[in-house]
Amino acid sequence: DDSLREEECRANIFHTIPTRSMLADGLAQYLIWKQWRRWVLIYGSHERDQLFAEALRRAATRFGGEIVGEKEFKDTGTARRTDVVLVADESEVFGTYVPFRTWTPRPVAGTAGLTPSAWHPASEQWGGTQIQNRFAKANGRRMVSKDMAAWTAVRILGEAATRTQGADPRKMADFIRSDDFSIAAFKGQKLTFRKWNQQLRQPIFLGDGRSVVSTSPQEGFLHQVSELDTLGVDEPETKCVLK
Known part of the structure; x- marks a missing residue:
């Protein structure tokens, strides 16, 4: 939830799982890179569906995509004149039924089809x-995003305790916020926290149910500090005032 990193941010909370805006931005970068700029957005009626839909709208504005049509829950003929069908259905009510069921064949992305995530079981x-x-071996199944977020959180605490040579919460938190902190987390580059809202910088995986298609940030999306900051709310946009 972006609000936990923005209006409701807290100085004693660090976030290891990516926000909806980071997931939406990672997906949008790939669609723009593929030159699929015209999108139709289908979203559900639940609050979290609306929040992901809003993240997709923000990503379209940010990276030059155009949402040419929006519909709640069901597909319409608008999809025939677009490049991609975007689905915002975190509640898992209808999204499963969208791929391969549009009248004109179109890629499906969002919470169905090509999905953005913090981790992929096939990575x-x-x-x-x-x-x-x-x-x-330990759990009898493959890792998913929430598993990786939990592993990363424990990894961060272990690194902070080792580097500060103790378990003092204040010293550990100060180290995690410092420029000396970074961790490796099987994502191809070191991960650090954003100072303005304490969100962990990290790549976003794009994949279907069986394979990884790509990872964002995509080539060509530049940033003056870190290309990972092209994903999610950047410092000039933040509403967070850490308390």
């Missing part, structure tokens, strides 16, 4: 095979 790059196999 094998950057040492991913090692952690996938260890997790599967």
Whole structure:
């Protein structure tokens, strides 16, 4: 939820799972890179569906996509004149039924089809095979995003305790906020926290149910500090005032 990093942000909370805006931005970068700029957005009636739909609208404005039509819940003929059908259905009511069911064949992305996530069960790059196999052996299944977020949180605490040579919460938090902090998390580059809202910078995986298609940020989306800051709310946009 972006509001937990913005209007409702707290100085004693660090966020390891990406926001809806980070997921939407990661997906939008790939669609723009593919030159699929015209989108139709289908979204559900639940609050979290609306929030992801809003994140997709923001991403369209930010990266030059155009949402040419919006419909709640059901597909319409608008999809025939677009490049991509975007689905915002975090409640999992209808999204499963959209791929392969549009009148004119179109890629489906969002919460169905090509989906953005913090982690993908098929990720094998950057040492991913090692952690996938260890997790599967211990739990009898593959890792998903919430598992990786939990592992990352524990990894961060372990790194902070080691580097500060103790378990003092204040010293650990100060170290995590400092420029000396970074961790490796099987995502191809070091991860750090954004100072303005304490959100963990991280790449976004784009994939279907069986394979990773790409990772964002995409090539060509530049940033003066970190290309990872092209995903989600950047410092000039933030409403967070840490308390």
